[in-house]
Amino acid sequence: MGLFSFLKKAGAALGGSRPETKKAVDPQEANEQKAILLKGIVESHGLEVEDLSVEVNDDQASVYGQVASQEIREKVILALGNVAGIASVDDRLSVVEPAPEAQFYEVKSGDSLSKIAKKYYGSAMKYPVIFEANKPMLSDPNKIYPGQVLRIPPIEN
Secondary structure: OEEEEOOOOOOEOOOOOOHHHOOOOOHHHHHHHHHHHHHHHHHHOOOOOEEEEEEEEOOEEEEEEEEEEHHHHHHHHHHHHOEOOOOEEEEEEEEEEOOOOOEEEEOOOOOOHHHHHHHHHOOHHHHHHHHHHOOOOOOOOOOOOOOOEEEEOOOOO
């Protein structure tokens, strides 16, 4: 798939340390810590990746491994990219059963899943398709935020 861009400041925070307690950290060590945390995010979502490896270079995450489907591949990319501090994801995943790629959509202020569904599918009532396509990253269809990137899978009309 390649390189995917995200808003570096949007998304869930990786670490929970307070600024006043931060110590000077070697950049390489910081990247290794981010990689461990990002790998944990993928695993916590239950996204199965054989031989999962994540490398971080400043604000770019590279992900390696093998996934069973295109859907899992896209969810892994979004799980990594929708994290504050990550501006791009270099997708190096291989897929056992390739399928058509979904579109990615960056949420804008004022958006809702129904508004996005109307734009892509012609019907606001198809918002559950987008919600389901973005589980487990989304836990509630009303909890999306500007800068978040969502999967918009192709559907038959």
